[in-house]
Amino acid sequence: MSEQPPYDPDESADPDARFDEIVDAETDRDPDLAVIEAGSRTLRARAGGPAGDAVPARPADPEVDAALRAVETELAGRWGETKLEPSVTRIAALMDVLGEPQRAYPSIHITGTNGKTSTARMIEALLSAFELRTGRYTSPHVQSITERISLDGAPISAEGFISTYEDIKPYVEMVDAAQEYRLSFFEVLTGMAYAAFADAPVDVAVVEVGMGGTWDATNVIDASVAVVTPISLDHTDRLGSTPAAIAGEKSGVVKQDATVILAQQPVDAAQIMLKKAVEVDATVAREGMEFGVVSREIAVGGQQLTLRGLGGEYPEIFLPLYGAHQAHNAAVALAAVEAFFGIGAEHTRTLDPDTVRKAFAQVSSPGRLEVVRRSPTVVLDAAHNPAGARATADAVAEAFGFSRLIGVVGASDDKDVRGLLEAFEPIFAEVVVTRNSSHRAMDADALAAVAVEVFGDDRVVVEPRLDEALEAAITLAEEESEFAGAGVLVTGSVITVGEARLLLGRG
Template sequence: MSDFPLAGAARLAETIDEVEDALLSRWPETKLEPSLDRIEAFTDLLGRPQDAYPVIHLTGTNGKTSTARMIEALLLALDLRTGRFTSPHLERINERIAVDGEPLDDEAFVRAFNDIAPYTHLVDAEQEHPLSFFETVVGMAYAAFADAPVEVGIVEVGMGGSWDATNVMDAAVAVITPIAVDHAKYLGSTPAAIAVEKSGIIKAGSIAVIAEQTPEVAEVLLARAGEVGARVVREGLDFGVVSRVAAVGGQVVTLQGLRGRYDEVFLPLHGAHQAHNAATALAAVEAFLGGEEPLGDEVVRAGLGAATSPGRLEIVRRSPTVVLDAAHNPHGAEATAAALEDSFRFSPLIGVVGVMVDKDAEPLLAAFEPHLAHVVVTQNSTERAMPAEELAAIAVEVFGEDRVTVVPRLADALDAAMALAEAGEALGDPMGSGAVLVTGSVVTAGQARTLLVRRDREVTA
């Protein structure tokens, strides 16, 4: 029996702040008990809303959110009603649950919480452990999508696959973005071990859309598909990126889909990794719809042309330019670093880096070292943030003492970095075309976004 405070579990909320407070009083996303028992019991009480619509389910190590948002954009271009669940959020909790491409507004989010709140304490009372923050939000999303109602759900796992709380439905399409090492404590220390857990979203009768993987990861995923009788389509064999050219505001891509080739499509996102995400999203939509006819150039151009992915090489300020990127593991940092080289010509580029204490900071910093003239080490405001001084000790080993500044408060770190970027001449660039990259964590990028957008509003007010 749980010692969770049951009296507060069913309390109805009047404001978004009250919803967030109620959710945060539950087990945090970082506290895991690998089991689907609680979420199964919860969704059973809710009437299994996740069975009311077909689902495209996504897992992988990096690229899940961007790919989910591109799938959504393509489906909206086809005039289908969509529900999208992604995590974590960048700035506001509402971002996790979107209908027709728009996050639930505060009133709708409160309503979604109140619809499921009376059932949370019933699960808490019957289970060994209470419903977690993440399980509760998953239940909210599934119920909100059924109430809308949506024609297709686009659901990103929180972590892993098999025992992730989202995995209480049989998705029509399972999307596996590139798998590398992250969350090793929970998922395993090798890509192949992690792939075993993530392959759990591939279900009998589904179509598995597999992005480019290492041979050992591909072997695991193909074995799972064979076991359950799922059809497989693979990047590089059945679909892929034919060509890409960097362009102002993004890139121009030619993609080979499952049913046709789509030439010279503008994608307003930067980096080769986003082109590959777009190819995966396109294949997922084609697999979901079935049939033999191509989607049509107009649909693909409209869908991908409208795609956004906040916090992923997102320019949020000019003079100096400030770019936000949520890279939080070595694999993601390498993709971001390659995109910086490919799409931008900043000199000097100053880094603002804040990571979580459970992340492998050294290889993440090493991926950025060739691209950053200087790094300002900081920390975000969460309890999981690695202390700036601790991160600085690692950064000095990578960058050298002369290229590292420690500024623990994020707002001050942004100011310090922007001053360094503006003083490009002092760092050897007489043109002064400096810029700032804020990275290391979704939370760091999100908090920086909030700070910078608020400043701009205050300046223009």
């Protein structure tokens, strides 16, 4: 067996020596900025410095917290999510020695580029409303690693996470010893999720791919429903440089005789998906053809929708999320659940409309156009690629009507940051560039260099530390009385958003 290098932080990253300083609150400052200062202390204490990973919300019990840290440390010693050997050989071996837990329940498998997690949450809410016990596996997490494995709509407890890891650890070590490479971080988490779902037990699992489809670790399930959210360019070094190439990889989740719920796609990507469906005798339902959004209106706290499902229309649906993209995610989620319950083109019945309305009204998606503060309004959104950024920019312009918007952007080094910034340029009056605590974070000065090319020098502020970037943005939004409708949008990375949530008191 070849030994994997540990999942070390990038030692070449510029460590901000001030990251571990205690920031003293000043009594004459904005009291909400004191929240940032308090959160900053917590962030630095919990992250262990600028090279730490995303900051989880820690358990209150010190012993449980220590045990969870120990598990996280062991997982972090494996290949991270950005380093992989494209194969399902290792995860299949793990499933074999665990007794194939992923076959103990039916599954809905979700792939695509953007909208996977929000769609998964909507599917989960709908299934739960129809009194099914659900398991949901999504990635990455916003604040706590336990978020990735959810039971009955809530993250698995820290105790449950720890016990699940300890239960499968001997089998993980057995597979490690027999394979050329040890199981990766994501592969072990996937094994934990499938084992936890079987142990619960759940009635149905809602599973989001980590990356791609064919060789993704989640792809040891045979889901009866495969969902494909909009495909665009992301992870091009691993998945391909065109939507068609990426669709080819993602089409691997479509299994024999399954139902494919296909969101609106680029033409070449749709063609690839349809070809795969023909090859495996899958049934395809296409957004805009068999289902879709009939109408949408802006409403207080979200939007009012009429959705057309596979069996008929569902009017008067309130969705407490912003943006046209979330309305389309809702249509996809509804069709997926209809397909799971056996409602298709040949049926004229619908799901109970009142139950559907109740489910959508309870949907939440942390870090997706999430308002975490008022006066000025601070919104968090985890957009991290150009397509996601364009959807977010459109939604912000539509739903908030800011007179002046300040951006706070911290992105990962492997993303199309120019495309991301160009998507936000029309709506940002100024942008504060920063970095999160991940080893994958782009250096703030390097990000600033790209931002200056997009925005011009006079619209770019550089604050390498996230707490100071938030403070600077809030100050800019408040500095002139004529901008009473000013706001702040924090974006660029799930990790940036998760750490901002903690700094702003939402952790």
